[in-house]
Amino acid sequence: MFWKKKKKAQGEKLTIFFASDLHGSAICFKKFVSGAKFYGADVLIMGGDLTGKAVVPIAEQSDGSFKSAQSGDEITLKSQDELDEFIKRVNNQGFYPAVMSETEFQAIKDDTPAQEKLFKKLVVERVREWADYAEDKLSGTDIPLITSPGNDDFFEIDEVLHKASHIQYHEDEVTELRGYEILHCGGSTKTPWDTEREYTEEQYEARFAKILPQVKDMSRCIFNVHVPPHGTIIDQCPKLDENLQVVFEMGNPVHLHAGCKALYTAIEQHQPILSIHGHIHEGRGNIKIGNTTCINPGSVYPEGLLQGALVTLQGGEVTGVQLTQG
Numbered sequence: 001m002f003w004k005k006k007k008k009a010q011g012e013k014l015t016i017f018f019a020s021d022l023h024g025s026a027i028c029f030k031k032f033v034s035g036a037k038f039y040g041a042d043v044l045i046m047g048g049d050l051t052g053k054a055v056v057p058i059a060e061q062s063d064g065s066f067k068s069a070q071s072g073d074e075i076t077l078k079s080q081d082e083l084d085e086f087i088k089r090v091n092n093q094g095f096y097p098a099v100m101s102e103t104e105f106q107a108i109k110d111d112t113p114a115q116e117k118l119f120k121k122l123v124v125e126r127v128r129e130w131a132d133y134a135e136d137k138l139s140g141t142d143i144p145l146i147t148s149p150g151n152d153d154f155f156e157i158d159e160v161l162h163k164a165s166h167i168q169y170h171e172d173e174v175t176e177l178r179g180y181e182i183l184h185c186g187g188s189t190k191t192p193w194d195t196e197r198e199y200t201e202e203q204y205e206a207r208f209a210k211i212l213p214q215v216k217d218m219s220r221c222i223f224n225v226h227v228p229p230h231g232t233i234i235d236q237c238p239k240l241d242e243n244l245q246v247v248f249e250m251g252n253p254v255h256l257h258a259g260c261k262a263l264y265t266a267i268e269q270h271q272p273i274l275s276i277h278g279h280i281h282e283g284r285g286n287i288k289i290g291n292t293t294c295i296n297p298g299s300v301y302p303e304g305l306l307q308g309a310l311v312t313l314q315g316g317e318v319t320g321v322q323l324t325q326g
Contacts, residue, residue: 020278021299024052047278048150131164235259
């Protein structure tokens with residue numbers, strides 16, 4: 001008699017750890033990768049907006065100290081220990097520290113093209129660092145790290161992520177995962193910030209029209225779509241005025257829905273087993289659209305806290321959802 005290794009049964013449990021909108025936070029990414037072991041997850045899915053929003057220049061002075069800014073206030077770092085601690089804090093908040101001479105700072109402070117070039121360079125470097133970190137921590141395991149882009153993510157990161165040995169980077173396609181399918185669709189609807197990857201509702205309709213026919217079995221399909229469905233608690237965010245300030249009425253912030261109507265329609269009509277989202281940091285929640293479980297873990301990355309969702313699938317059903325923070 002010969003004993004053969006059995007294939008994974010259709011009814012076998014699959015545990016997903018999902019988090020989104022890390023926005024360059026070094027500590028949040030490390031926590032995310034560690035979540036595979038900590039939560040006993042079989043797969044890591046990182047939603048879009050993995051990159052940060054700004055460079056923090058740090059200018060070396062003639063006396064050996066360094067000057068920078070924090071919360072709009074100028075600060076002086078008098079020792080190497082203070083400098084190292086500041087750089088660590090900036091990294092964990094999702095920004096990009098750039099140490100330079102005072103002469104270099106004066107040359108770049110009014111040079112917008114040079115600032116943009118430096119910003120993209122630092123973004124790509126950190127994405128490469130994250131790819132190396134994932135390889136180091138997950139090598140030798142069968143735990144994949146799957147991701148797709150958000151609206152804030154420069155196109156320059158695509159090449160790095162496609163080449164990464166332990167990251168599966170997908171966009172506008174359907175892939176297979178242990179008896180399930182994942183539909184990947186990044187970017188977002190229009191925002192006040194005119195970010196890198198924004199699409200109109202008509203463009204989303206066209207994208208879904210191309211991707212949805214690739215799904216073989218919708219009852220075992222996971223939608224990995226950065227923007228959440230419109231008109232739900234997971235796409236609510238504060239309304240901003242023309243100066244990007246929160247609008248208040250009678251002392252309370254006014255909220256609006258900033259999700260995607262075409263996505264809501266697609267979920268309502270096709271009823272995938274699961275739909276996971278990010279983009280709206282305040283939209284943390286777990287809801288149902290018909291029989292589809294829809295999740296947005298939210299994001300508080302500037303605080304160094306990782307919000308996530310632990311999702312258990314078994315027998316083609318969502319059998320457990322736990323929103324996490326730590």
